[in-house]
Amino acid sequence: MKSVLLVLLIACCTFHTSFGQEQYGKTFNLGLGIGGRSGYYSYVGRTIPVFALNYELNVAKDFTLAPFISFYSFSNDYAGNGNNYVYHESVIPIGVKGFYYFDDILNAAGKWDFYLAGSLGFAIISSTWDAGYTGNRNYYGSPSTLFLDIHIGTEYHFNSRIGAFLDLSTGVSTIGLAIHSLK
Numbered sequence: 001m002k003s004v005l006l007v008l009l010i011a012c013c014t015f016h017t018s019f020g021q022e023q024y025g026k027t028f029n030l031g032l033g034i035g036g037r038s039g040y041y042s043y044v045g046r047t048i049p050v051f052a053l054n055y056e057l058n059v060a061k062d063f064t065l066a067p068f069i070s071f072y073s074f075s076n077d078y079a080g081n082g083n084n085y086v087y088h089e090s091v092i093p094i095g096v097k098g099f100y101y102f103d104d105i106l107n108a109a110g111k112w113d114f115y116l117a118g119s120l121g122f123a124i125i126s127s128t129w130d131a132g133y134t135g136n137r138n139y140y141g142s143p144s145t146l147f148l149d150i151h152i153g154t155e156y157h158f159n160s161r162i163g164a165f166l167d168l169s170t171g172v173s174t175i176g177l178a179i180h181s182l183k
Contacts, residue, residue, distance in 0.1 A: 026180065029056065093121050
C-alpha cells in the first residue's frame with residue numbers, strides 16, 4: 001500500500017511540475033454580470049445584475065478548476081385582489097467552473113488569454129411574498145436548483161498581477177478583474 005501511495009505522489013508531483021511556460025491557476029476573479037434573459041436565469045424575465053467570485057486552481061496543462069459563488073436578488077410587483085404585493089427573491093449559485101485555455105493553439109500574445117469553460121452547480125434560493133398575499137405563490141415559478149452553463153472568454157493582462165476579463169455565457173455574462181498571485 002505504501003508503494004502505491006509513493007508512486008501516486010511521485011506521479012502527481014511530476015505531473016504538476018510538467019506544466020508549460022504559463023500557468024493559469026492561483027487567480028481570484030471578481031466579476032459583475034448581467035443575467036435574466038437566458039439559461040438558468042431566464043425565469044426572471046428581465047436583465048438583473050449578478051455578482052460573481054471564483055478562484056482558479058491549476059489541474060493540468062492549460063486546464064483549471066474554479067470553485068465559485070455568485071449572488072443576485074430581484075423584486076417584482078404583483079397586483080391581485082385589488083391589492084399590490086411584492087415578490088422578492090435572493091439566489092446564491094455555488095459550484096465549480098472548469099477552464100480550458102487555448103493560448104498555445106491560437107499563438108496568443110503574452111498579454112492575452114482565451115478560454116472555453118463549463119460551470120456546474122446548484123443554487124440556494126430564498127423567496128418571499130408580502131404578508132397578506134393569498135394568490136398563487138408559484139406565479140413566478142421556481143427554477144431548478146441545479147444548473148450547467150457554457151462560457152467563452154478572454155483576459156487581458158495589464159501586468160503579471162492584474163488583468164481584466166470578459167466571460168460570455170449561456171447563463172450570466174460577466175466582466176471583471178482578475179488578480180493573479182506571484183508565480
